[in-house]
Amino acid sequence: MRRTARPTWLRYLVALLAVFAVMQLRIYLGRHINGMDGPPFTMMFAAVIVAAAFGGIGPGVFASLTGAAVCDYMFIEPRGALLGNNLGYDLRLSLFVLEGLFVSWVIQALRRSSQAGRQMERNLRLIAENTSDVIFAYDMAGQLLYVNPAFETLTGNSIAELRENPFMNYVHPDDSVRMQELFEGLFDGKSFRDVEYRIIAHDGRVKWCRATWGPLLDEFANQIGVQGRETDITEPKRSESTLRFLADACAVLAAAGATDGPGGWEAALERIARVAVPQFADWCLIDVLTGDDNRSARTLAAAHADASKNPWVDEIRLHYPPAAAESESADVRSKVLRTGEPEIVPVASAAWVSGEARDARHLKLLHNLAPRSLLCVPLKAAGRTLGVITFVSSGEQRRYTGDDLVFATDLARRVAEFLARNRAATGTTAAA
Numbered sequence: 001m002r003r004t005a006r007p008t009w010l011r012y013l014v015a016l017l018a019v020f021a022v023m024q025l026r027i028y029l030g031r032h033i034n035g036m037d038g039p040p041f042t043m044m045f046a047a048v049i050v051a052a053a054f055g056g057i058g059p060g061v062f063a064s065l066t067g068a069a070v071c072d073y074m075f076i077e078p079r080g081a082l083l084g085n086n087l088g089y090d091l092r093l094s095l096f097v098l099e100g101l102f103v104s105w106v107i108q109a110l111r112r113s114s115q116a117g118r119q120m121e122r123n124l125r126l127i128a129e130n131t132s133d134v135i136f137a138y139d140m141a142g143q144l145l146y147v148n149p150a151f152e153t154l155t156g157n158s159i160a161e162l163r164e165n166p167f168m169n170y171v172h173p174d175d176s177v178r179m180q181e182l183f184e185g186l187f188d189g190k191s192f193r194d195v196e197y198r199i200i201a202h203d204g205r206v207k208w209c210r211a212t213w214g215p216l217l218d219e220f221a222n223q224i225g226v227q228g229r230e231t232d233i234t235e236p237k238r239s240e241s242t243l244r245f246l247a248d249a250c251a252v253l254a255a256a257g258a259t260d261g262p263g264g265w266e267a268a269l270e271r272i273a274r275v276a277v278p279q280f281a282d283w284c285l286i287d288v289l290t291g292d293d294n295r296s297a298r299t300l301a302a303a304h305a306d307a308s309k310n311p312w313v314d315e316i317r318l319h320y321p322p323a324a325a326e327s328e329s330a331d332v333r334s335k336v337l338r339t340g341e342p343e344i345v346p347v348a349s350a351a352w353v354s355g356e357a358r359d360a361r362h363l364k365l366l367h368n369l370a371p372r373s374l375l376c377v378p379l380k381a382a383g384r385t386l387g388v389i390t391f392v393s394s395g396e397q398r399r400y401t402g403d404d405l406v407f408a409t410d411l412a413r414r415v416a417e418f419l420a421r422n423r424a425a426t427g428t429t430a431a432a
Contacts, residue, residue: 006054006055010055011013011051011054011055011056011058012055012058012059012060012062014050014051014054014055014059015047015050015051015054015055015059015062015063015066016062016063016066017052017097018046018047018048018050018063019044019047019051019063019067020195021047021071022040022044022046022047022067022107023040023070023074025043026040026075027074028049039071039072039074039075039076039089040071040075041071041092041096044067044068044070044071044096045099045100045103045193047067048060048063048064048067048100048103048104049103049107050063051063052103052104052107052108053107053111055105056108056111057105057107057108060100060101060103060104060107061100061101061104062094062100063100063104064097064099064100064101064103064104065097065100066096067096067100068093068096068100069082071093071096071264072089072093072178076089095331107346112220122217128138129148129149131148131150132153132231132232133150133229133230133231133232134147134148134150134151134154134229134230134231135147135148135150135227135228135229136151136166136213136226136227136228136229136230137216137225137226137227138216138225138226138227139224139225140187140223140224140225142166142187144162144163145225147159147162153205154199154201154209154210154230154232155199155201155202155207156201156202156203157170157201157202165172167285168180168183170199170200170201171198171199172197172198172199172200172206173335175197175198178197179195179197179211180331181391182213183193183213183226185213186213186214186226186228187226189215189223190215191213191214191215192211192212192213192214193212194210194211194212195210195211195212195309196208196210196211196233197209197211198290201233201396203396204396205290205396205397205399206234206395206396206397207232207234207397208232208233208234208237209230209231209232209233210230210231210233211228211229211230211231212228212229213226213227213228213229214226214227214228215227216349224423230326234397238398241279241280242279242280242404242407244279245275245279245280246407246408246410246411248279249272249275249276249411249414249415250414252268252272252275253268253272253414253415255268256268256271256418256422264422265418265419265422265423266300268302268418269286269288269300269301269415269419270300270301271301272284272286272415273285273286273301273302273303274303277302277304278305279304280391280404281305281375281391281392281393281394281398282304282305282306282392282394282395283302283304283309283313283369283392283394284302284303284304284314284389284390284391284392285299285301285303285313285333285389285390285392286299286300286301286302286303286379286387286388286389286390286415287299287300287321287333287337287387287388287389287390288379288386288387288419289323289324289337289385289386289387295362296324297321297322297323297324297337297387298321299316299317299318299321299322300315300387302314302316302317304369307371309368312365312368312369313369315365316362316365316369319361319362320358320362320365320414322334322336322337322338322388323337324338330355331356331378332345332356332374332376332390333376333388333390334376336376336377336388337378337387337388339378339383340378340380340385342375342376342377342378342405342408342409343374343375343376343398344374344375344400344401344402344405345371345373345374345375345401345403346373346400346401347372347373347399348371348372348373348374353366353367353371366425369392369394370394371392371393371394372391372394372395372396372399373392373393373398373399373400374392374393374400375389375390375392375400375404375405375408376388376389376391376392376393377389377405377408377409378412378416379412379415379416379419380412380413380416381413381416381417381419381420382420384418384420386416386420387416387419389408389411389412389415391404391408
């Protein structure tokens with residue numbers, strides 16, 4: 001909060017009251033203590049200091065001149081008159097004024113230095129508190145000295161929780177050993193820069209961080225702790241993974257040729273499903289309309305990032321393809337196949353999963369595969385829907401958004417054009 005400047009009248013009033021208070025104290029002491037004669041120059045310095053400290057150099061100078069006048073008028077013979085003193089007192093008055101001016105200037109310089117220091121501290125605090133990066137500082141005993149509010153944004157945990165649970169408790173288990181070794185080395189004067197690792201947020205989502213840490217040194221270059229900066233790179237990591245998947249998928253489409261026959265382009269769809277995991281999804285399905293009337297569909301490609309779960313995906317592939325007829329099924333793949341419009345399920349609730357299941361066995365398979373977020377996009381070419389491609393995330397690290405839809409739609413267009421071109425060249429549809 002910005003400090004409000006004191007009114008000018010108040011600053012000079014305090015200077016005047018300080019001089020008056022010293023004058024009254026000197027009069028009181030002169031009446032009750034024997035031998036206290038002469039002007040109270042030393043006591044009057046207290047008024048100058050108070051005036052300069054409260055109001056700055058102007059009130060300090062004012063107190064110096066007013067104090068000199070009071071000393072001359074009230075306490076130097078002949079009393080009741082200004083000036084006209086002997087040379088010794090005139091010199092002492094002049095010296096008092098000069099000393100008062102110097103003291104006022106020194107206090108003003110100290111005030112400005114203190115204000116500049118406070119302003120710099122305030123600016124640094126505002127920078128730290130408003131940056132999106134997390135800034136840490138620990139002492140040599142591992143006790144938290146400082147962390148900015150960005151920690152709560154990154155992890156979803158409060159700063160009070162961080163004081164009770166060390167930051168290493170938030171590191172992903174697969175990265176904990178590597179990061180523990182790096183953090184322990186910090187207290188031996190080591191440092192590291194731009195190290196990437198994962199954390200688990202309060203809501204269970206996995207986030208990527210880029211960390212730079214090093215020793216915290218005092219003004220004598222002695223290590224008094226460690227300090228670091230953590231940058232959330234989850235979105236760049238996702239974009240990097242997404243672009244890598246797009247490049248791999250395009251390479252698959254470019255490598256597959258129409259001369260390979262139906263088996264060739266069907267194999268290409270299989271390879272696209274495989275490169276989708278785990279870069280863009282935990283499991284992927286590609287469904288294509290089949291038959292001369294395009295009224296039925298087959299799941300031609302399926303893949304899961306966890307090989308042990310492929311049997312469950314294959315069972316869905318064989319027994320639960322999307323239904324082209326509206327009366328047959330209301331699941332999301334069937335809906336996209338019929339409407340030709342994409343569907344995003346940012347968070348797949350238990351109720352949503354139950355609504356997707358066609359029977360008890362289907363529900364069991366879905367529970368085993370644990371969908372958390374889903375993106376289903378039509379394969380459209382020349383205004384016709386040829387099938388659908390479905391991406392499913394089973395972990396908290398990816399929740400599909402509109403940005404993912406833009407990417408998936410572009411990929412689906414490329415796959416659909418590839419599918420239409422190669423099916424036309426071979427004169428086939430997908431085998432029933």
